Amino acid sequence: IEGLSVSRVNEIALRINNLDFFSDEHDDFTTSIFSEMIPTNLDKEGRFLLPENLKNFASIKNEVAFIGQGYFFQIVNPKVALELQERSRDRLNLNKKTLSKILSGRDE
Numbered sequence: 001i002e003g004l005s006v007s008r009v010n011e012i013a014l015r016i017n018n019l020d021f022f023s024d025e026h027d028d029f030t031t032s033i034f035s036e037m038i039p040t041n042l043d044k045e046g047r048f049l050l051p052e053n054l055k056n057f058a059s060i061k062n063e064v065a066f067i068g069q070g071y072f073f074q075i076v077n078p079k080v081a082l083e084l085q086e087r088s089r090d091r092l093n094l095n096k097k098t099l100s101k102i103l104s105g106r107d108e
Contacts, residue, residue: 001050001058004072009037050075 012033019026040048050060058076065081067074076084092098 001054001075002069002072003075008071 016026016029016033019029038051038054042048050064055061059080060075060077063078064075065078067076067081067084074084
């Protein structure tokens with residue numbers, strides 16, 4: 001499950017709108033992304049409820065893992081979070097990617 005702000009949704013929409021309006025690519029992106037978005041409201045403590053269909057989709061029962069991704073976040077089953085983290089670290093190590101290289105602009 002991915003969460004993002006309205007401003008990020010607008011940014012994505014602008015990028016999709018740069019595609020040829022009559023193309024399959026435009027249709028595919030608008031249909032697959034915008035048709036699955038579920039707006040939500042935050043309570044005064046900043047909480048929101050996950051609909052049952054999303055919990056079922058993500059195999060979420062009583063606990064979730066929150067994974068910050070910069071401009072968006074993911075909510076996943078805690079076991080899946082560990083698997084995602086391990087795969088990401090393995091790919092970075094395999095490709096010899098480090099944060100210091102990226103921040104210094106030496107990531108070639």
